[in-house]
Amino acid sequence: MLRRKVFREVLRQGGQAIAVALVMGLGVMMFVASYGGYLDLSASYDHSMDRMHLADWTLALDDVTAEEVARVARVDGVAAADARLVADLPVTLPRGRLAEDREGEVVLQGRIISLPDAGQPVLDQVVLVAGELPRTGQVLVEKRFARFHHLEAGSSVEVRVGEVKRAFTVSGLAVSAEYLWVARSRQDIFPQPTEFGVMWLRRSDLAGVAKTVGAAMMFRPPASGTPDAAAQALQRLVLTASHVDHGNELLVDVAAGRDPRAVLAGVRSLLGPDRVNEAVPRDELVGVELLRLDVDGFREMAGFFPFFFLAVGAFIVLALLGRMVDAQRALIGTFRALGLHTGAIHRHYLGFALVVCATGVVPGALLGMFASVGITRVYAQELGLPFVTSRLHPELLLGGLAMGMAVALVAGMVPARRASRLLPAEAMRAAAPAAGPMLRWMRAGGALPLWARMAVRNLLRRPGRSLSTALGVSSALVLLVVSGGLVESAVAGVDAQFSEGLRYDMRVDLFSAAPADELRRRVASLADAERAEVLLALPVRLATATATRDTVLQGLGDHAELLRAVDFKGAPVALAQDGLTLSTALAQKLGVKVGDVLDVRLLPDGQHQRVPLTGMSDLAFGSSVTMRLADAQRRFRMPGLANSAVAVARAGKRVELRQAMQGLDGVARVEDAGGLRDLVNQFMGLTWLMLGMMLLLSAILAAAILYNTASLSILERTRELATLRALGLDPRRVARAVTLENAVLALVGLVLGYPVAHGMFLQAMALWTSDMFALPPVISATTLGVCACAILLVLLAAQWPALRQLSRLNLADAVRARE
């Protein structure tokens, strides 16, 4: 009998029950789907890395011999070792894509990696997507790069320096675990295919290329007395390459169950002191880390949103059931008087909560389980994972179900207990519940008109209920502010970066430094250049007592306009005399603050400087360290020199400027900032999608909370409000009283919610930030105002159905019924 009552009541509470089911169902679905997606993607990624034998350690050295590799392989705890040559060299695509719709000769930087002359390497293997491994005179190119430039087997790729040129034909397309996310370095995580590409050559061919380029460079005596870093690095490469079996990267695989750090120590001691320039564990390879961050996003989503949804669901259940128990006091009393046990009443209301939640949780968990497979497929495709493993996760299904039902149980427990504890006599009393603890306050308010007094006192009459309603509004605010703030920060960050920080169209980097004034004149005199500035870009290793980071130090002119350090609002940051300015995110990673002194070592030759940190800037992408051009020239002994130039193109002449720059003498690479912007926008596209979803979900949640809040506050007083109407009170004035009541609650909720919202927003921003991708938290008064207004509007809209129901109510029935 009571069971039938449960079902009828679920039906009668239609709107509210749907809201609960929806919110709980979404929460559980998101949990199961995103956690399942995370598990599968993570497994697929691990699987892909294992299948491609991605090394546990990648060591950069000046030179390592085959004999040494063989000895390293025998070190205790080493499972396998391999060496290879890696060189960043200028590459020319005779028919590449200069821009979306322009074909032509493209000069860009190639990361050329050696493959053994026969077969796959032992470690860091490639997966062929098309074609085959390169023979002599052939090159294997990375899939996305190839797709962008429409390269296929037979296409031509050249390495050209000045008049010297070596040409290769494409043998096929491949992916590698290291470059599933193609990043050039930690500073450049979004290189465009117009400026950077990964490719593989036979070891013998790469040695030949290095010699060619090296020879060409020899004819170009350095402008300063001492050779500069890039030239030095090249000389070293040529030297290493000239030995048939030497490499400049040593790859080490650690045996299962061994401590990688200990094994690395063994390798280091075998090689001897100061041989290893840098040792990067697998998980800190830039591409690996970036992809991992992306995949981890799913886990964060699984950890954050579902719980918010469940909490909101619990809140609605609590409010709904609480109201039901209040409304059915007399009935409960009667049941008790009839001899029903408290346990039965307890179970009855708990059952209601469980049934309502289960209608959402069960389909939600099922949907989530199947959706997770789809998510994995789509996303694995997007990430370009060559090996995908996805499966149904019944354990997550059960977990999601258990979680959802546990929430329902806990939320239902409170009102159910209250119901079962009601004494029959008390429950059946006709009188309305006494005013409670706020009684004294309630007599105040004499200045207000009676309808307003009624509204305000209603809030005081049930302080617990009012507070929970206000908290409902607070959580709606938190949701909106957090997701709105994330969106705004992303927009503001990208905008500040591009409109104030990077204001050039095209940038050209030279192999070796040239006199700054001459370089500026050369670039400025290009037909399609409007304005040009020069700078010094030096690869450096920053070190503190506890941390090191490799990055590029940029020496910027005092009146630089086109490339400058900016704060997150886009305001330029003045560079102090003889000091470093670090991006906030990088400073955080290094654990330094203004006033600390950093060890700056020029790569690769190791010139040391100790430079104080004098300022902070904010850049959204890549870590950044800057100092004044004059200071950089002096400290690193490159007086009057610069090796990079930035320029603004005449209107509509971007591609022409790029082509002109490609023709400059000694060009290492050309970067199109417009392309970067497009690429960032494209990347942000995914982020927008996610943020948009977040905003949408937040809005749904907020609406569910507000709908529940508004309609309950009306429906639970149906009889009272109907009586007022019977007495002849205008429906509009009834609405006004109800609206006032909800508005006061909303305001209280907004005030209580604001600090929480702000705190959670900062928290969410911190979660999102790494030293490669940092966005400063920005949230404007406008956004806050819009969120607050949206909440008030939704609240107004949400009470409308209930008010309508009230005005359509059969007054005769409503006034007769006992509460």
Added chain:
Amino acid sequence: MAVVVSLHGAEKSYGTTVRTRALHPTSLEFEGGKVVAILGPSGSGKTTLLNLVGGLDRPDGGRVVVDNVDISGLNDRGLTEFRRRTVGFVFQFFNLVPSLTVRENVAFAAEIAGLSTDVDGVIRDVGLAGLEDRFPGELSGGQQQRVAIARALAKKPRLVLADEPTGALDQDTGKQVLALLQDAARNQGTTVLLVTHNTPLAAMADRVTRLKDGAVVKDEMNLSPMPIADINW
């Protein structure tokens, strides 16, 4: 005294599939300043009749005229206006606004009707002097019903409709409440329609209308109403 309430073939049915005739076509006329007792067994249509007269519900057919206004032709707004000016309601379960005090409940009704009544005087008349600042939750059932009557009388209505006003009260308290209604009829010329299924109560009324199965089976004047104190039920 002039006729204040008249029904001309007014009828009402409920339900869509199975239709219940709650009130067969009925014609009745009630004079002003009288207490009319409406009697009948449960389900006989008493409340239905009262709701039609009070403008809480519309007849399916026929006309209901109150104070020379055909209220069966009024729209929602007109009915609201009508209830506000003309009718005072007393409900079985009081229906006071729980968040307003005694004084405020009464004043609110007067305010809705746009009158400035001597609220404290009305409260005194119903014997609640001293309790003006209490909330309904702090009153006994009888006291709450007296507040309800004060609320109904505060706007000096032409018509008071009381549906089982003593239903939730003990006999002595019930008597006090009925006496208040009778006084209103005697002293203010208010017409009181009093629904009850307590036959003995009819002895205090000026007129007794008896319903059965949705039809009037008896309608007669009581030329010598009994003092309320002498009635027992």
